[in-house]
Amino acid sequence: MACTRTVFLRLSCSVRDKWSPKALGCQVAWFSSSPAREQQEKKYDIVIVGGGCAGSAIANKFAPYLGQGKVAVVEPHETHYYQPMFTLVGAGIKDHKQTHTQTKDVLPDECDWIKDKVTSFDPNNNSVTTAGGDKLKYDYLLVSMGLQLNYHSVKGLEEALKEDPAVCSNYHWQHVKKTHPAIENIQSGNAIFTFPNTPVKCAGAPQKICYLAENNFSKAGKRDRINVMYNTSLPVIFGIPRYAAPLEEICKNRNITVNKRHNLVEVDHKNNRAVFQLLDTPTENVSFEYSMLHVSPPMSSPKELWGSSLVDETNFVTVNRDTLQHTKYPNVFGMGDCTNAPTAKTAAAISAQVGVVNKNLSLVMDGKQPTRKYDGYTSCPLLVGNHKVIMAEFGYDGSILETFPINQAKAMRSMYFMKVHFMPQLYWQMLVKGLWHGPGFFRKLFRFGVA
Structure with missing residues (x-):
């Protein structure tokens, strides 16, 4: 029986070339994936x-x-x-x-x-x-x-993502395809958005989709029939107070219920219920019926x-x-x-x-000691709907490292343009090519050399 083979490519050919590696100078090594093959x-x-x-x-x-x-x-x-x-x-x-x-x-x-x-x-x-x-x-x-991404850590979640069109997640390339249809299809009831009790990538993402969905509900004329809930495991809505304050105000003004210290532990999609552990009293759980559920999974x-x-x-x-x-x-x-x-x-x-x-x-x-220091810079463009973004930029110990000489804690259309149109090009054309080292240079330039 023929064994399966795996290809390892030395990428020395043009990305345009698809059909003739030998003619184009690609070096190709074939190794059998059979357990019996000689290790390399x-x-x-x-x-x-x-x-x-x-x-x-x-x-x-x-x-x-x-x-x-x-x-x-x-x-x-x-x-x-x-x-x-x-x-x-x-x-x-x-x-x-x-x-x-x-x-x-x-x-x-x-x-x-x-x-x-x-x-x-x-x-x-x-x-x-x-x-x-x-x-x-x-x-x-x-x-x-x-x-x-540990979707399996939440009881019933993997089954719900497969079988329930109302359950979605922006963190996975496949599950994200369900999110917009779920937003469009909900007509009434609870729309619940979760934040897990683990480290996460892009900690603002769980609430970004909450704000964008709420904005969609309003434009579609069904907002008064939908109760929007943001259930987070954290004791705060955002870890940096400068940005947490306007986000709290947005939730208050748009009637978004924020339930803190709520950690999703089970999804019962056959009965449309989401079960949350109350982290301040960990032996207690509370469940909510949902008409839409966006889950940010536990991560490790x-x-x-x-x-x-x-x-x-x-x-x-x-x-x-x-x-x-x-x-x-x-x-x-x-x-x-x-x-x-x-x-x-x-x-x-x-x-x-x-x-x-x-x-x-x-x-x-070169046999020398490392000297370049990372200041913990990170950024979270918080999409809040209505084509506006709060551009959160900060570093170690909550230090504020905003690039522009404006109040970035205020939601602005210019920052929306940055997030939606400029940053994808920056990623593909510069970051993955190793040419973009963050906005530190521009921060100093805009602030006359004072970081």
């Missing part, structure tokens, strides 16, 4: 685990400089998503096809794309092992694996990291918050959502981290 071992200057936003940016920084075959990117997915656009898809503002491209199109030709996933880390011996059994040795390692670091010597007790990669260098292994760096850097997990945070890791990894490779 290869050595790289840099191994990047994760080919998302952070991984592709660093690959584009180092692979062209180091040359062919010196950098490997281990990434199992063929499709690369611009996840910040999922909220816009769920609200019906953007089309799903605008959210993604092929992974091969965001990685540099000079890197080796290993279409597999890392299942074990051995930083004491400078190696990682893939699911296919291959061992990759490295001089330097970058871990940028993102977050794992990827399970492949759990128990590794790279992570802390919460299973997040331990990095120095300033340099993003690993706290134990100096030839290892972490970026993005899978690290324990104490800032919100967003693509904007990665943009600022790109410049830091690019500089510090270069210094370490």
